[in-house]
Amino acid sequence: MLIPVARGTPTSSGVGFTSGLLTGTAERKGARVDVWVRHTETREEVMRLHDGTVFKIDGVDQTFAKATGAYELHRQTIDCSARSVRTYEVVTYKETGGPPVTESSSRDGRMNPVVPGSVGEAIVDFACQLY
Helix, strand or coil, X not given: CEEEEEEECCCCCCEEEEEEEECCCCEXXXXXXXXXXXXXXXXXXXXXXXXXXXXXXXXXXXXXXXXXXXXXXXXXXXXXXXXXXXXXXEEEECCCCCCCEEEECCCCCCCEECCCCCHHHHHHHHHHHHC
């Protein structure tokens, strides 16, 4: 199951993302917890009523984040005590399909401190509360 953790603001081209933890994938390894995080690419679209009319509230068009089909799975190790994280595997799936592309590195490399107010902080906070 995917638990939404954060949503990235769309760029000027309308592309954004949502991030979530894949539950059931966590592994406790010493002082760390390893999790898979899914980052899904989205595009802002205008909400429409059943007859095609744009849905508005107080005269403002309402939008939603529609998944494009492209996403990445990130395998991360999180040190809850030190509030640091390391991504050691990324699997990229393209909107157009085709085989996924995997990039891997050592789990035991340098940990990175969490940036306050970032999507990374939201992921660390949620994973550390959950596991």
